[in-house]
Amino acid sequence: MGTEIRTLGDDDVAGWLKALNTGFHRAVELDPEEVALRRATLELDRTRGAFDGGRCVATFRSMPRELTVPGGAAISADAVTNVAVTPTHRRRGLASRLMAADLGAAKERGDAVAILIAAEYPIYGRFGFGPATWVTDWEIDIPRAGLDRRYAGPDPAQGAIELVDGAEVRAFGPALHERVRRATPGAISRSKTWWDLNTGAVVHPSNGWTAPFFAAYRDTATGEVDGLVAYRVNDPHWPNKLPHSDVTVVSLTAATPAAEAALWRHVLSLDWVRKLTTDHRPPDDVLPLLLGDPRAASVETYADFMWLRVLDVPVALSARAYAPLAADLVLDVRDTAGLAGGTFRLETAPDTAPRCTPAPGAAPDLTLDVADLGRLYLGDESALRLATLGLLAEHRAGAAATADVLFRTARRPWCPEVF
Ligand SMILES: CC(C)(COP(=O)(O)OP(=O)(O)OC[C@H]1O[C@@H](n2cnc3c(N)ncnc32)[C@H](O)[C@@H]1OP(=O)(O)O)[C@@H](O)C(=O)NCCC(=O)NCCS
Structure with a gap:
């Protein structure tokens, strides 16, 4: 009997998750509690698997998202993820069959485009996807950046930085993200699951969780939170009693230029820190130009990021x-x-x-x-x-x-x- 492609029932979830981990080269066994947690994030009618003799050997799913386009309109996007084929079953056309099934369903639903993040560049062009957005990971040499060490935060007449916890982020973060993503072509809507997983409300044991610091920027005149940065500080060693900490900016979201500048200044002026690295920022980020010496910002990665396939x-x-x-x-x-x-x-x-x-x-x-x-x-x-x-x-x-x-x-x- 050939390998069958179909959507999942509840009984398929554990085997599907095992195949997903296998395809991503993660040899982990999920306990039943984690299977239940992950099951809650899946929409089974758009979660597909390939089954060989009853065993799941390839995974694929998609999620409904809104994508902001130039001019600020939002269109319906089929967001593809979890594409993984077990090594014993690769290059037999399983990913192609799963893709055809998902894109066919998306077209029927009326989605205007499909989007995904490509693990490797050569995979998705054949399915009609092209690289539509690019990203830069920056590394800032802070002693070179020419920043004033007397900096004590933004002008209180304009705004203030507040350290907040995960529960507070879950309260104001979704509305802030809505404002920002609607003004950012290429940005997408987020699910509640995203907020739970990225603020520690829900932890998948096999991934673990280390809480970052969250700093919010509140505008003094309006009282509104206009920006949020999540960052982690790594403080490895102090040779010759000199601090050598690194700060990693996990994400920085800002609805106004004042919030953006103040949040960058906050993370760039932390005591002890000599190096700042960012996650995938826009390639035309203002970050280097906020520094006294923009050459203190070097590009660690410049690469294609979100791929897009027009369906309509x-x-x-x-x-x-x-x-x-x-x-x-x-x-x-x-x-x-x-x-x-x-x-x-x-x-x-x-x-x-x-x-x-x-x-x-x-x-x-x-x-x-x-x-x-x-x-x-x-x-x-x-x-x-x-x-x-x-x-x-x-x-x-x-x-x-x-x-x-x-x-x-x-x-x-x-x-x-x-x-
Ligand atoms: C990438 C992956 C999903 C492809 O699955 P697959 O079932 O082997 O793909 P198919 O057999 O349908 O391949 C279709 C075509 O794409 C090509 N192709 C597939 N993966 C490719 C890759 N990584 N690099 C280059 N070409 C690739 C195949 O050679 C085949 O070419 P052909 O049409 O000229 O014969 C699978 O190899 C995998 O799970 N890799 C590890 C996890 C991963 O990278 N997932 C993608 C996450 S975005």
Whole structure:
């Protein structure tokens, strides 16, 4: 009998979790309590497995998320995660079959796009995904940064930093995140589970939990929390009685420039700390420019992060904003999976909502693969660069340059979190 692909029932969960850990090379046995905790986070009707003789040998699931696009609208996204195939069953097409089942269901549900974080670059292009956002991990050499050691916090007339605990974060964090993600193209909505797991309310024993410090920025005039930073300090040794601590910024979320600057200053001015490292920040983060010497910030990692696959071209392209330019572009989108391809007309004009409509039979200005539309969609790729690479064909002179201006954005899109 062949390997069966299907969604899970409750009895499948323990075996599915074991296959997930195996595919990610984690040889851990989960106890029944942890299985129950993890079961509570799964939507079984969109959690799939491949079963060989009853044994789960591949995993795949997706979650409903809203994705903010340039201009601030939110579209429905199928957020794919937990893609793992047991080493004895790899390269037999199981991930491909699971992907086809999930994307087919997402298309039927009406999701405009699918998104994921790729473990390795070569995996997902074949499924129509393109790298849509990039990230930078920074390392700051604090003694070089040129910061004033007399700094005693933000001007109280403007705002204040407060250390808060996990329960307080769970109270104000979701509303703060909603404000920030709606203003950040590339950012996604978060589930309650995210807050529980990232503030210690729920701990999966096999992952463990070390509480970070949480510092909030409260605006004096409004009384509102406008920003939050989570950080951990590592204090390994004091050679010659000199402190050598490192601070790792787990996340920094800010709704205003004042909150962003004050929270960075807070973590950059902690006593004893000589080095600050960040998680995946936007590549055009203001962080280096907050330092007296921006060269104290070095790039530790610069890499693709969130990959995006368009499922509905008219919905996706009508939802985002473009450069204020009157343009009429006919796009021939190729999609070998048969999900989103076709010919579409994109019409834009200053002060008018953009419109993208099917245009069967219209002469195309540009031809591109759906994966390359995924790269362009959030504004972080250049149509001219894709044309240079031979990934976008221009049939009307100037069409690629017009697409370049239309799609690019002033600030780069950013997905702040792993999902
Ligand atoms: C990556 C992974 C999910 C692929 O699963 P799989 O069942 O082997 O994939 P498929 O057999 O459907 O492969 C489809 C195609 O992708 C290619 N491919 C798959 N994984 C690849 C990789 N890591 N690098 C390059 N090519 C890859 C296959 O060679 C195959 O190519 P073909 O169509 O030209 O024959 C699996 O190897 C795995 O679990 N890896 C470890 C965990 C991981 O990285 N998960 C992804 C998390 S985002």
